[in-house]
Amino acid sequence: MATENIANLLTESRTFPPPEAFAAQATCGSLEDYQRLYDESINSPETFWGRVAEELHWFRKWDTVLEWDHPHARWFVGGTTNLSYNCLDRHLDGPRADKIAYIWEGEPGDQRTLTYRELHREVCKFANVLKGLGIAKGDRVCIYMPMVPELPIAMLACARIGAAHSVVFGGFSANALVDRITDAEAKAVITADGGWRRGKVVPLKAAVDEALPRTPSVQSVVVLRRTDSAVDMRDGRDHWWHELMADADDTCPAEPLDSEHLLYILYTSGTTGKPKGIVHTTGGYMVGTYLTSKYVFDLKEDDIYWCTADIGWVTGHSYIVYGILANGATGVMYEGAPNHPAPDRLWDMVERHKVTVFYTAPTAIRTFIKWGDEHVTKHDLSTLRLIGTVGEPINPEAWMWYHKLIGKERCPIVDTWWQTETGAIMITPLPGAVTTKPGSATLPFFGVDADIVNEAGESVTPPDGGFLVIRKPWPSMLRTLYGDDERYQQQYWSQVAGCYFTGDGAHSDADGYFWLLGRVDDVMNVSGHRMGTAEVESALVSHDAVAEAAVVGFPHELKGEGIAAFVTLRGDAVGDDELKTVLRSHVAHEIGAIAKPDQIRFTDALPKTRSGKIMRRLLRDIAAGKEEIGDTTTLEDYSVLTKLREED
Ligand code: WTA
Numbered sequence: 001m002a003t004e005n006i007a008n009l010l011t012e013s014r015t016f017p018p019p020e021a022f023a024a025q026a027t028c029g030s031l032e033d034y035q036r037l038y039d040e041s042i043n044s045p046e047t048f049w050g051r052v053a054e055e056l057h058w059f060r061k062w063d064t065v066l067e068w069d070h071p072h073a074r075w076f077v078g079g080t081t082n083l084s085y086n087c088l089d090r091h092l093d094g095p096r097a098d099k100i101a102y103i104w105e106g107e108p109g110d111q112r113t114l115t116y117r118e119l120h121r122e123v124c125k126f127a128n129v130l131k132g133l134g135i136a137k138g139d140r141v142c143i144y145m146p147m148v149p150e151l152p153i154a155m156l157a158c159a160r161i162g163a164a165h166s167v168v169f170g171g172f173s174a175n176a177l178v179d180r181i182t183d184a185e186a187k188a189v190i191t192a193d194g195g196w197r198r199g200k201v202v203p204l205k206a207a208v209d210e211a212l213p214r215t216p217s218v219q220s221v222v223v224l225r226r227t228d229s230a231v232d233m234r235d236g237r238d239h240w241w242h243e244l245m246a247d248a249d250d251t252c253p254a255e256p257l258d259s260e261h262l263l264y265i266l267y268t269s270g271t272t273g274k275p276k277g278i279v280h281t282t283g284g285y286m287v288g289t290y291l292t293s294k295y296v297f298d299l300k301e302d303d304i305y306w307c308t309a310d311i312g313w314v315t316g317h318s319y320i321v322y323g324i325l326a327n328g329a330t331g332v333m334y335e336g337a338p339n340h341p342a343p344d345r346l347w348d349m350v351e352r353h354k355v356t357v358f359y360t361a362p363t364a365i366r367t368f369i370k371w372g373d374e375h376v377t378k379h380d381l382s383t384l385r386l387i388g389t390v391g392e393p394i395n396p397e398a399w400m401w402y403h404k405l406i407g408k409e410r411c412p413i414v415d416t417w418w419q420t421e422t423g424a425i426m427i428t429p430l431p432g433a434v435t436t437k438p439g440s441a442t443l444p445f446f447g448v449d450a451d452i453v454n455e456a457g458e459s460v461t462p463p464d465g466g467f468l469v470i471r472k473p474w475p476s477m478l479r480t481l482y483g484d485d486e487r488y489q490q491q492y493w494s495q496v497a498g499c500y501f502t503g504d505g506a507h508s509d510a511d512g513y514f515w516l517l518g519r520v521d522d523v524m525n526v527s528g529h530r531m532g533t534a535e536v537e538s539a540l541v542s543h544d545a546v547a548e549a550a551v552v553g554f555p556h557e558l559k560g561e562g563i564a565a566f567v568t569l570r571g572d573a574v575g576d577d578e579l580k581t582v583l584r585s586h587v588a589h590e591i592g593a594i595a596k597p598d599q600i601r602f603t604d605a606l607p608k609t610r611s612g613k614i615m616r617r618l619l620r621d622i623a624a625g626k627e628e629i630g631d632t633t634t635l636e637d638y639s640v641l642t643k644l645r646e647e648d
Helices: 003-011 020-025 031-043 045-053 083-087 116-132 150-161 174-184 204-214 241-246 282-296 314-326 345-353 362-371 396-406 485-493 533-541 577-590 616-623 639-646
Strands: 064-069 072-077 100-105 111-115 140-144 164-167 188-192 195-197 200-202 220-224 238-240 262-268 276-281 304-307 330-334 357-360 386-390 413-416 450-453 465-470 500-508 514-519 523-526 529-532 546-556 560-569 599-602
Touching (some): 072 282, 083 314, 100 345, 111 116, 174 577, 204 220, 220 241, 238 241, 262 314, 465 514, 523 546
Parallel strands (some): 304 330, 560 599
Antiparallel strands (some): 500 514
């Protein structure tokens, strides 16, 4: 993160107490209530979480709330439940049965609503489709779909029968798909002929076809017809969604599953070239996403809640699907781009669907600012009562714009810090209880024992900065990395003794508020999406022209962080603009468009220490265009520097 932003955060002194009218109706309406519940959740976690879990359905009640065998947690041990049951069946006995679960809008403007009863029926049918394809409890299913209702339907159908899903973001390439399918040994892929994005078709099935010759575990593919574009269907392997659904029985009782049964795998970037398969299990994840949705979004029976994330990321898993449906809320889902057909698409939708709670990313907010206020002000946003952000630190200016233009100085803002690994929101204001400060995610959620430590693992004193760690297990925490428990232990539990290491830097202030400062490892945060520098490097060196590559993040006005690549070439390859274009598309092909470097600089050599380590800090300064370049005394070859600065 840019140092000027850090400096801004350090001097930010504006405070915004919860509006009285909001607090009066809030699920948690005072700081005292928050503090009392928080203290209980830390001092008596078993009592606290046991009581929360009672609000949900269990086929068999747990014997023990938590078994902690460092660093492995088991929550609600001995209990059996089903998350699909809790998201659907649990609501069918009363008035929620005919309440709308999803209001969906396709990019071209087509609309669809599904009540809880209708959603339940579709999920049961698709669960039977999966069974018919030989998918059983414990199997893994890869889902690679656009933002259409069939995506949550497929997820909930997997959860219903105890198959684990691995959702792969539709923006990832065929190669990224191969890695993820292979690692999870997925038996089936659920996809679509395509999805709509800025008026164009994203050819998902074509990417699946490109991937499948390299994924022997896949036995069947289900293809949803969404765009009517032409696709190849392979006999015996590929099936149309609508054909299978036409014959499917709509009765499929939810399977009672052990609380620690594998719910899903979600791949995320780490510090090596290989993405990590984050493992979430059933009971704890259910309880964590349920409770955070209830308190952080202050969900009420008549809310219309909209999270603009893609379900391909954890935000969509927890706060479009599981946590939201477990609360029986009505959610809005949108398929396409925020500026199609015009830059006011989201505000037009807020107005038309009378959205009350709105959750988006700082990168989106910065983009809205750039597009111009007129796209916002021409719409009636008076139904909004609460707005939130996730994915990256929000700069105070963007926070203030969000507060004024979208929240009309009336809606509390919840800046929610969490990770794919944490499963649920960890640091956040409770909107009726906690005074907010622009740029701070404020205080830890119930059960979250957060701290900031130095390299030696000692707590620092405010306002000193350090590493953000979590000292105690929490229900929705990742259980391991799929197929790589060693990496799980090493990555998260070995850096600071006894603590979960988040990989984020933070500092706190005199009120105990947390201010997140960005990643401290070699992971970038590009438009709120995590991207490992090593992943982009290995994509670059897989191109014939490239000998060596070093990738760093640099402050980017809209994306938060941009990607800069320093590349040395092989033999007679010529580093010109054409090659830059070629390399950018090569990276898009290897990983996905989100990984395309914003800057590529060709160089004869990379700056290395005498021991051969690439000097990333130096490269970061160069990419950021900084005049002052830090300590270079260990640099092997000074001439490299001058050349690098000249290149752009
Ligand atoms: C960053 C997204 C500051 C952080 C839910 C974290 C944030 C990474 C915030 C996780 C926030 C997320 N303020 N930084 N409110 N929310 N981050 O796994 O660096 O895609 O480690 O999960 O995003 O990204 P992930």
